[in-house]
Amino acid sequence: MxxxxxxxxxxxxxxxxxxxxxxxxxxxxxxxxxxxxxxxxASIEASGRKIxxxxxxFCTMDHIVDTFPGRTDQTTMPGGSEFIxxxxxxxxxxxxTLFDLGDARQGISHVVSTEQGIALxxxxxxxxxxxxxxxxxxxxxxxxxxxxxxxxxxxxxxxxFTKPKQMRVIFMGEKQPSVTAKDMILHLIxxxxxxxxxxxxxxxxxxxxxxxxxxxxxxLCNMAVEFSAFTGIIAPDEKVxxxxxxxxxxxxxESWAQAMEYWSTLATDQGAHFDREITIDCKDIAxxxxxxxxxxxxxxxxxxxxxxxxxxxxxxxxxxxxLIYMGLESGQMIEGLxxxxxxxxxxxxxxxxxxxxxADILKGxxxxxxxxxxCVPGSTQVKLAAEKEGLDRIFLDAGFEWRESGCSMCFYAGxxxxxxxxxxxxxxxxxxxxxxxxxxxxxxxxxxxxxxxxVNGSITDVRKLEHLT
Amino acid sequence: MKKFSTHLGIAAPLxxxxxxxxxxxxxxxxxxxxxxxxxxxxxxxxxxxxxGSEKEKLNPDFILNQNEYLNATVLLTGRNMGCGSSREFxxxxxxxxxxxxxxxxxxxxxxxxxxxxxxxLPVVLDEKIIxxxxxxxxxxxxxxxxxxxxxGCRVTGPDGIDHLFELQEGDQAMLLEGLDxxxxxxxxxxxxxxxxxxxxIKRPWAYLx
Ligand code: SF4
Numbered sequence: 001m002x003x004x005x006x007x008x009x010x011x012x013x014x015x016x017x018x019x020x021x022x023x024x025x026x027x028x029x030x031x032x033x034x035x036x037x038x039x040x041x042a043s044i045e046a047s048g049r050k051i052x053x054x055x056x057x058f059c060t061m062d063h064i065v066d067t068f069p070g071r072t073d074q075t076t077m078p079g080g081s082e083f084i085x086x087x088x089x090x091x092x093x094x095x096x097t098l099f100d101l102g103d104a105r106q107g108i109s110h111v112v113s114t115e116q117g118i119a120l121x122x123x124x125x126x127x128x129x130x131x132x133x134x135x136x137x138x139x140x141x142x143x144x145x146x147x148x149x150x151x152x153x154x155x156x157x158x159x160x161f162t163k164p165k166q167m168r169v170i171f172m173g174e175k176q177p178s179v180t181a182k183d184m185i186l187h188l189i190x191x192x193x194x195x196x197x198x199x200x201x202x203x204x205x206x207x208x209x210x211x212x213x214x215x216x217x218x219x220l221c222n223m224a225v226e227f228s229a230f231t232g233i234i235a236p237d238e239k240v241x242x243x244x245x246x247x248x249x250x251x252x253x254e255s256w257a258q259a260m261e262y263w264s265t266l267a268t269d270q271g272a273h274f275d276r277e278i279t280i281d282c283k284d285i286a287x288x289x290x291x292x293x294x295x296x297x298x299x300x301x302x303x304x305x306x307x308x309x310x311x312x313x314x315x316x317x318x319x320x321x322x323l324i325y326m327g328l329e330s331g332q333m334i335e336g337l338x339x340x341x342x343x344x345x346x347x348x349x350x351x352x353x354x355x356x357x358x359a360d361i362l363k364g365x366x367x368x369x370x371x372x373x374x375c376v377p378g379s380t381q382v383k384l385a386a387e388k389e390g391l392d393r394i395f396l397d398a399g400f401e402w403r404e405s406g407c408s409m410c411f412y413a414g415x416x417x418x419x420x421x422x423x424x425x426x427x428x429x430x431x432x433x434x435x436x437x438x439x440x441x442x443x444x445x446x447x448x449x450x451x452x453x454x455v456n457g458s459i460t461d462v463r464k465l466e467h468l469t
Numbered sequence: 470m471k472k473f474s475t476h477l478g479i480a481a482p483l484x485x486x487x488x489x490x491x492x493x494x495x496x497x498x499x500x501x502x503x504x505x506x507x508x509x510x511x512x513x514x515x516x517x518x519x520x521g522s523e524k525e526k527l528n529p530d531f532i533l534n535q536n537e538y539l540n541a542t543v544l545l546t547g548r549n550m551g552c553g554s555s556r557e558f559x560x561x562x563x564x565x566x567x568x569x570x571x572x573x574x575x576x577x578x579x580x581x582x583x584x585x586x587x588x589x590l591p592v593v594l595d596e597k598i599i600x601x602x603x604x605x606x607x608x609x610x611x612x613x614x615x616x617x618x619x620x621g622c623r624v625t626g627p628d629g630i631d632h633l634f635e636l637q638e639g640d641q642a643m644l645l646e647g648l649d650x651x652x653x654x655x656x657x658x659x660x661x662x663x664x665x666x667x668x669x670i671k672r673p674w675a676y677l678x
Contacts, residue, residue, distance in 0.1 A: 012668075012671070012672070015657075015660060015661055015664040016657065016660055016664075018639055019638065020637050020638030020639040020640075021637065021638075022637060022639050024654070024657065024660075024661075026661070026664055026665070026668065028675050035499070035556075036555065036556060036557065036558075038502045039502055039504070039557070039558075042502050042503075047651075049651070055677045055678060056676075056677055077497070078500060079500040079501060082501060082502065083502060086502050120674075120675065122672070122675075123675055128555055128557070129554075129555055130553065130554050130555040130579060144555040144579055145555060145579060145582070146555055146556075146557035146560070146579055146580075146582060146583035146586065147557040148557060148583065148586040148587065148650070149582060149583070149586065151651065152650055152651050152654065155651050155654075155655065156651065156654040156655060156657075156658070156661060157661060157665075158654060158657075158661055160639065160650070160654070162637065194487055194549065194552065195487075195548060195549040195552075195575060198549065198575055198578070199578075228549060228552060228577065228578070230578055249677065251674035255673060255674040256674070258672075258673055258674045259674035259675075262672060262674070294487050314484065314485075314486045314547050314548070314596075315486060317484075317485070317486075318485060318486050318487060318547075321485075411491075411496050411554075412495075412496055412497060413496040413497055413499070414496065414497025414498075414499075414500070415497075430489075430491070430553065430554075432489050432491045432492065432553060433491075433492065433514065434491065434492075434495060434514055435491055438514065438520075
């Protein structure tokens with residue numbers, strides 16, 4: 001029978017089909033972070049239950065820790081250090097691997113889990129964090145869950161899921177070089193809506209996806225949840241295998257050979273059934289940026305803020321609210337809109353390749369005097385690697401802050417945030433109201449667009465930025 | 470978890486689409502690892518004006534602050550309810566506030582499961598039905614209540630008309646009997662171990678020492 005990539009990974013993890021149509025699925029890896037993982041650990045502690053296989057459980061500090069140079073357990077977020085301490089104590093007690101502050105492996109969970117070879121093709125992985133779908137970029141079946149489900153997985157090594165429907169999104173055609181994976185996913189969500197993937201596991205495929213580097217594939221899958229998909233997944237190939245080889249927790253030696261044999265079967269068979277198929281011609285995609293408060297409020301950089309549509313009262317209402325919140329009007333150009341801040345970071349776009357693209361633009365240039373610009377590498381490893389290449393100097397010389405790794409101002413936790421009314425161009429994945437600070441106006445874009453906009457002090461079409469020689 | 474079979478409650482229409490979990494439970498309100506007492510933070514950015522400052526007060530325009538909707542236990546919302554961040558704090562806040570049922574055309578998947586795990590019933594009904602229910606409710610919110618019957622998978626509007634919804638048997642049983650999902654699965658431990666023994670032969674590379 002012809003199977004999809006998703007079917008193959010799913011089938012090999014079925015512990016038991018339940019009478020009601022749900023399935024008990026084996027979970028290979030669990031990743032925790034100090035904000036929601038701490039709640040799961042505390043709840044296990046209170047119940048007196050045990051983690052079934054501690055060697056398959058990892059934890060990092062990313063959400064609440066400060067990213068200021070010289071950080072400690074103290075945080076700008078009130079009460080933040082409690083999360084850090086509880087996580088540290090319980091990780092130790094439960095004997096799970098913790099990437100603590102000061103550990104060179106610390107970073108944003110979804111960046112660390114591929115970097116350390118914890119997430120693997122053909123493995124199931126969960127984390128109490130919605131962007132766990134990122135890991136589909138290397139062919140893992142990964143999804144975000146709540147704290148209770150996480151606790152369930154920790155104790156039983158399984159989760160109960162209803163098998164989602166399946167969708168394939170094929171990216172084909174000629175992609176402009178300035179168009180990145182971020183622009184591709186924003187475009188998809190803009191065209192098919194933020195609920196477009198609801199109920200589906202989405203395989204991203206097609207020649208353009210095959211051409212993407214591994215880190216760009218992670219960016220693409222990162223925002224599958226913004227498309228409301230159960231997860232995103234991409235068939236692993238040579239690029240992925242080369243990327244994983246030699247990573248600390250990746251298989252090695254004989255085990256590597258066995259893994260390769262298995263992984264090489266992980267592609268959708270000819271004729272496999274998808275419940276829905278979408279094809280996107282990449283020539284239609286320009287650098288893309290959001291204007292509103294949902295990722296579906298995205299338009300091409302040379303586009304105009306859309307007018308209200310006549311046939312959908314609900315979405316008109318939400319658009320009106322978004323326009324008020326963002327201080328914009330229908331018909332307005334998005335390009336040229338003055339910004340007060342620029343942010344490069346988050347599990348979407350803070351890997352070495354992202355920083356390189358931004359640094360390329362920033363080299364020899366200065367951030368506009370009206371703009372506060374911040375760069376937060378996705379992991380301590382990314383930070384160290386960037387420093388080795390001298391990227392930190394380029395960011396600093398241009399006028400960017402250069403931070404320690406973490407989620408930082410991807411989301412506002414009560415500590416540090418952007419100022420109310422401020423317009424921020426950001427490489428993150430959510431532009432919800434207040435996401436980066438109460439009243440703050442976030443425009444999602446690729447790192448290239450963020451860097452170019454920081455230089456100009458306004459939202460900028462990176463294609464129009466003059467190239468320095 | 471409490472058993473849950475039927476519920477007759479005051480419903481508040483909050484017919485926005487894409488209500489995300491950041492809106493239900495803003496990040497900065499999550500000040501401790503504990504699940505308790507989060508109800509006071511529910512929809513904090515909408516419910517309060519000048520939250521956290523000396524001038525803080527209830528926002529009179531927000532529906533849950535209005536007298537007609539006092540003690541509301543049912544929410545009627547727009548599609549894609551509970552999208553965004555996986556934070557279960559959002560569901561804990563709803564439960565702590567006293568919400569028992571949310572009726573929406575569709576839900577964020579993680580949020581839906583989080584609801585079930587915490588005894589909060591997510592009901593999927595057609596947009597048009599929700600709009601009809603809401604039109605009836607607003608005429609007299611305290612009296613025009615909505616009845617939800619989990620066993621019959623039935624929502625009864627103030628006009629007495631029944632609307633059926635679907636609920637997976639496992640989820641239904643979990644709510645009706647107030648079961649704990651982990652207890653239920655722990656009974657299958659030997660099945661899980663058998664699976665693992667076979668999986669270890671098939672995918673030895675997936676196991677860490
Ligand atoms: S970087 Fe942002 S989106 Fe990613 S895990 Fe952290 S808070 Fe969530």
